[in-house]
Amino acid sequence: xxxxxxxxxxxxxxxxxxxxxxxxxxxxxxxxxxxxxxxxxxxxxxxxxxxxxxxxxxxxxxxxxxxxxxxxxxxxxxxxxxxxxxxxxxxxxxxxxxxxxxxxxxxxxxxxxxxxxxxxxxxxxxxxxxxxxxxxxxxxxxxxxxxxxxxxxxxxxxxxxxxxxxxxxxxxxxxxxxxxxxxxxxxxxxxxxxxxxxxxxxxxxxxxxxxxxxxxxxxxxxxxxxxxxxxxxxxxxxxxxxxxxxxxxxxxxxxxxxxxxxxxxxxxxxxxxxxxxxxxxxxxxxxxxxxxxxxxxxxxxxxxxxxxxxxxxxxxxxxxxxxxxxxxxxxxxxxxxxxxxxxxxxxxxxxxxxxxxxxxxxxxxxxxxxxxxxxxxxxxxxxxxxxxxxxxxxxxxxxxxxxxxxxxxxxxxxxxxxxxxxxxxxxxxxxxxxxxxxxxxxxxxxxxxxxxxxxxxxxxxxxxxxxxxxxxxxxxxxxxxxxxxxxxxxxxxxxxxxxxxxxxxxxxxxxxxxxxxxxxxxxxxxxxxxxxxxxxxxxxxxxxxxxxxxxxxxxxxxxxxxxxxxxxxxxxxxxxxxxxxxxxxxxxxxxxxxxxxxxxxxxxxxxxxxxxxxxxxxxxxxxxxxxxxxxxxxxxxxxxxxxxxxxxxxxxxxxxxxxxxxxxxxxxxxxxxxxxxxxxxxxxxxxxxxxxxxxxxxxxxxxxxxxxxxxxxxxxxxxxxxxxxxxxxxxxxxxxxxxxxxxxxxxxxxxxxxxxxxxxxxxxxxxxxxxxxxxxxxxxxxxxxxxxxxxxxxxxxxxxxxxxxxxxxxxxxxx
Amino acid sequence: xxxxxxxxxxxxxxxxxxxxxxxxxxxxxxxxxxxxxxxxxxxxxxxxxxxxxxxxxxxxxxxxxxxxxxxxxxxxxxxxxxxxxxxxxxxxxxxxxxxxxxxxxxxxxxxxxxxxxxxxxxxxxxxxxxxxxxxxxxxxxxxxxxxxxxxx
Numbered sequence: 001x002x003x004x005x006x007x008x009x010x011x012x013x014x015x016x017x018x019x020x021x022x023x024x025x026x027x028x029x030x031x032x033x034x035x036x037x038x039x040x041x042x043x044x045x046x047x048x049x050x051x052x053x054x055x056x057x058x059x060x061x062x063x064x065x066x067x068x069x070x071x072x073x074x075x076x077x078x079x080x081x082x083x084x085x086x087x088x089x090x091x092x093x094x095x096x097x098x099x100x101x102x103x104x105x106x107x108x109x110x111x112x113x114x115x116x117x118x119x120x121x122x123x124x125x126x127x128x129x130x131x132x133x134x135x136x137x138x139x140x141x142x143x144x145x146x147x148x149x150x151x152x153x154x155x156x157x158x159x160x161x162x163x164x165x166x167x168x169x170x171x172x173x174x175x176x177x178x179x180x181x182x183x184x185x186x187x188x189x190x191x192x193x194x195x196x197x198x199x200x201x202x203x204x205x206x207x208x209x210x211x212x213x214x215x216x217x218x219x220x221x222x223x224x225x226x227x228x229x230x231x232x233x234x235x236x237x238x239x240x241x242x243x244x245x246x247x248x249x250x251x252x253x254x255x256x257x258x259x260x261x262x263x264x265x266x267x268x269x270x271x272x273x274x275x276x277x278x279x280x281x282x283x284x285x286x287x288x289x290x291x292x293x294x295x296x297x298x299x300x301x302x303x304x305x306x307x308x309x310x311x312x313x314x315x316x317x318x319x320x321x322x323x324x325x326x327x328x329x330x331x332x333x334x335x336x337x338x339x340x341x342x343x344x345x346x347x348x349x350x351x352x353x354x355x356x357x358x359x360x361x362x363x364x365x366x367x368x369x370x371x372x373x374x375x376x377x378x379x380x381x382x383x384x385x386x387x388x389x390x391x392x393x394x395x396x397x398x399x400x401x402x403x404x405x406x407x408x409x410x411x412x413x414x415x416x417x418x419x420x421x422x423x424x425x426x427x428x429x430x431x432x433x434x435x436x437x438x439x440x441x442x443x444x445x446x447x448x449x450x451x452x453x454x455x456x457x458x459x460x461x462x463x464x465x466x467x468x469x470x471x472x473x474x475x476x477x478x479x480x481x482x483x484x485x486x487x488x489x490x491x492x493x494x495x496x497x498x499x500x501x502x503x504x505x506x507x508x509x510x511x512x513x514x515x516x517x518x519x520x521x522x523x524x525x526x527x528x529x530x531x532x533x534x535x536x537x538x539x540x541x542x543x544x545x546x547x548x549x550x551x552x553x554x555x556x557x558x559x560x561x562x563x564x565x566x567x568x569x570x571x572x573x574x575x576x577x578x579x580x581x582x583x584x585x586x587x588x589x590x591x592x593x594x595x596x597x598x599x600x601x602x603x604x605x606x607x608x609x610x611x612x613x614x615x616x617x618x619x620x621x622x623x624x625x626x627x628x629x630x631x632x633x634x635x636x637x638x639x640x641x642x643x644x645x646x647x648x649x650x651x652x653x654x655x656x657x658x659x660x661x662x663x664x665x666x667x668x669x670x671x672x673x674x675x676x677x678x679x680x681x682x683x684x685x686x687x688x689x690x691x692x693x694x695x696x697x698x699x700x701x702x703x704x705x706x707x708x709x710x711x712x713x714x715x716x717x718x719x720x721x722x723x724x725x726x727x728x729x730x731x732x733x734x735x736x737x738x739x740x741x742x743x744x745x746x747x748x749x750x751x752x753x754x755x756x757x758x759x760x761x762x763x764x765x766x767x768x769x770x771x772x773x774x775x776x777x778x779x780x781x782x783x784x785x786x787x788x789x790x791x792x793x794x795x796x797x798x799x800x801x802x803x804x805x806x807x808x809x810x811x812x813x814x815x
Numbered sequence: 816x817x818x819x820x821x822x823x824x825x826x827x828x829x830x831x832x833x834x835x836x837x838x839x840x841x842x843x844x845x846x847x848x849x850x851x852x853x854x855x856x857x858x859x860x861x862x863x864x865x866x867x868x869x870x871x872x873x874x875x876x877x878x879x880x881x882x883x884x885x886x887x888x889x890x891x892x893x894x895x896x897x898x899x900x901x902x903x904x905x906x907x908x909x910x911x912x913x914x915x916x917x918x919x920x921x922x923x924x925x926x927x928x929x930x931x932x933x934x935x936x937x938x939x940x941x942x943x944x945x946x947x948x949x950x951x952x953x954x955x956x957x958x959x960x961x962x963x964x965x966x967x
Contacts, residue, residue, distance in 0.1 A: 187942070
């Protein structure tokens with residue numbers, strides 16, 4: 001004899017510990033299983049009910065699924081009712097046994113009793129799978145015309161599910177919808193509106209056809225808004241007649257009125273009536289006003305009506321109720337493109353919402369603020385956002401930082417301002433600026449030679465102030481390495497016309513401090529890697545510090561961090577005398593990336609003079625020497641305002657411009673390949689690859705190309721993440737040098753190729769493997785298709801240009 | 816549309832859960848855990864909406880229970896609160912001053928009432944009187960059946 005449901009609940013509630021509860025549940029589950037196995041009919045529905053309670057507590061109950069089907073097949077209403085409840089709780093539309101219930105549902109839909117019909121419809125509406133929907137669509141269609149509103153409304157909602165689930169028969173119910181919309185029963189009307197909304201969302205092409213029901217919808221809405229409506233009492237909530245139906249109708253009208261002047265005309269009056277007559281003191285009224293404003297702002301509303309909508313929105317925004325302010329911001333976000341002027345009027349209120357204690361409101365406000373930013377207000381808006389960054393909570397800073405960076409990238413008036421602002425972001429929230437944003441910053445800096453000196457000086461002094469912000473330290477270290485020569489040249493002039501003096505020793509001291517105190521202890525190795533790269537670059541920029549650099553690099557040659565150890569060992573190797581002649585080439589500036597610096601190419605550079613240097617940390621002031629001349633030249637350049645900020649104007653930027661070559665390269669593979677010539681280099685990462693072999697699986701060397709004294713060898717290596725890094729090494733066996741050397745590769749569609757720039761574009765005579773270029777490929781066919789590459793090589797030999805083509809296959813399996 | 820409805824006690828116990836979109840059992844319980852901890856930790860002063868994944872959670876506390884409705888991006892949050900309130904009022908009228916214990920011992924009845932209010936995540940009946948009328952008729956059918964069984 002099984003215990004009653006009530007007793008089970010009581011005994012579970014009496015348990016004092018989780019273990020005790022588990023024991024009670026396990027015991028009861030065992031009993032229920034036995035009862036199921038013995039096919040006990042008498043207590044089956046009680047057992048399933050108990051199982052439902054156990055299920056709600058999170059215990060596995062799949063063994064009850066079949067029992068639900070048996071209960072549904074029973075002729076007794078109590079068993080059926082529990083069976084259907086179990087069905088919707090224990091199964092979902094993806095459960096396999098669900099298909100077995102289709103026939104029972106069909107029978108129950110034909111039953112004489114409306115409640116049995118109701119159970120069947122409810123189950124179909126809640127968990128009906130695609131197949132079930134298809135099988136029962138005809139029955140549902142018939143029931144939509146039932147004289148009983150209880151059946152009609154449920155059938156209409158089932159039809160809605162069918163429309164959402166099954167594409168091919170979405171129009172099956174179209175001729176029934178009209179009757180539903182003219183029904184007098186609110187339940188049926190409500191269901192009819194839901195069905196139509198679903199249909200129009202699935203396939204907007206029906207909107208035109210159904211516009212003829214606008215008058216019926218307007219009439220229904222007018223009835224509810226007008227006082228003295230006969231059914232008012234039954235549907236009244238806080239003085240509003242059926243807010244649910246009103247909102248549904250308003251939403252439908254929105255779909256009809258969008259981008260259609262005639263339809264909008266038909267609803268202008270009723271929308272005005274709803275907007276003026278609905279009282280906005282309670283949630284119920286506000287839910288209608290909210291829906292109404294959305295409709296007004298979406299359709300071609302008359303100007304008077306639009307003003308009405310905007311006023312309601314303004315009132316919402318100033319409300320003291322948090323819920324109302326939240327929906328006001330959500331609405332602004334959705335209508336931001338409709339009326340920029342209105343938005344700008346509320347700007348201060350929106351910005352105030354950024355400081356709200358509620359994360360939901362802050363998030364909304366940030367999104368709205370971001371969409372308010374444009375060329376005209378970027379400066380003032382960024383200032384507000386930066387102010388806010390100063391006080392924002394940690395968990396919000398990341399989103400805030402990325403929004404500021406995005407806005408700056410999109411709208412900054414000039415490069416100088418862009419760099420200034422990004423540095424400010426990194427000073428305030430440097431621990432929350434994402435890797436991608438830091439990289440972008442570096443690209444912008446690299447692409448603006450006029451501001452190299454300015455940027456590196458600014459970063460240097462900011463780092464001297466504080467080393468606590470990771471992004472600032474990372475980009476700062478990178479810039480010190482790349483542009484350290486500007487810093488120590490003494491040519492830059494401060495705001496008071498005094499030259500800024502930073503000695504190479506100062507730079508080394510700063511890097512030493514970074515090594516000693518990295519901004520985030522747990523990611524110290526990453527910082528150290530960047531420092532080693534900066535150090536090696538400084539060898540050529542500050543030759544006087546050679547020994548100090550070597551000493552600092554030595555710190556890492558026994559590091560437990562593989563990458564760091566490898567880097568430092570390799571860098572130490574370069575310091576050897578063997579490399580004296582090649583060092584300047586190897587340690588040259590990073591090539592300027594050609595793309596992905598945002599819309600910045602077309603922008604002015606801005607003023608390159610230095611106007612703020614922290615006084616305390618300024619170096620010793622020396623007499624104004626001839627060094628000032630350099631900056632003057634620079635100013636001349638800027639005065640012309642015509643200086644296009646093209647990448648690589650400096651003589652040192654040694655990367656060949658292959659921008660135009662991208663198109664040709666596409667032809668190599670019938671235009672289908674994603675050409676990836678000269679992907680912008682990631683700061684510092686390229687360095688690692690130059691020396692290859694960072695812990696991946698190395699494959700045997702392949703000869704990719706050999707002709708006329710030029711030999712290209714490939715050293716592929718599979719990395720842990722499945723990508724393949726191919727290091728191409730170039731050898732010249734002739735007695736004359738090959739100059740203007742350009743190596744390009746193209747791959748089929750299933751491979752993504754990223755190329756790092758070559759380490760040089762001159763192959764000296766009789767040298768092997770001196771110049772290298774690294775490429776990384778990701779084969780998205782999961783090894784089903786073999787990696788293949790087409791090559792194009794160009795160089796000048798004996799004054800004559802040479803153009804070669806080649807194809808490389810035969811990569812190891814799985815590459 | 817409403818994706819799911821949850822009733823969570825202040826101690827984090829589930830009192831009712833109903834999904835209107837397919838969701839494997841394991842994910843349901845994971846979601847319940849995640850959502851309830853998010854909502855139980857919110858201050859009572861802040862608004863009743865919380866953005867969660869691509870959805871919005873609209874919730875309201877009634878005595879010791881949190882009623883949570885998960886709706887889609889473009890749905891009306893204020894109306895979702897009205898829907899929740901509509902359900903609460905129906906429960907209240909059915910049980911007569913409903914309390915958490917009523918919902919624990921009669922959890923199946925709460926589901927029956929919900930099934931008369933929502934189908935497929937959309938409201939089917941905005942009249943409380945109609946909902947209660949249909950529920951009481953079905954309850955009567957249950958009684959008749961029980962009595963017939965006892966007699967037979």
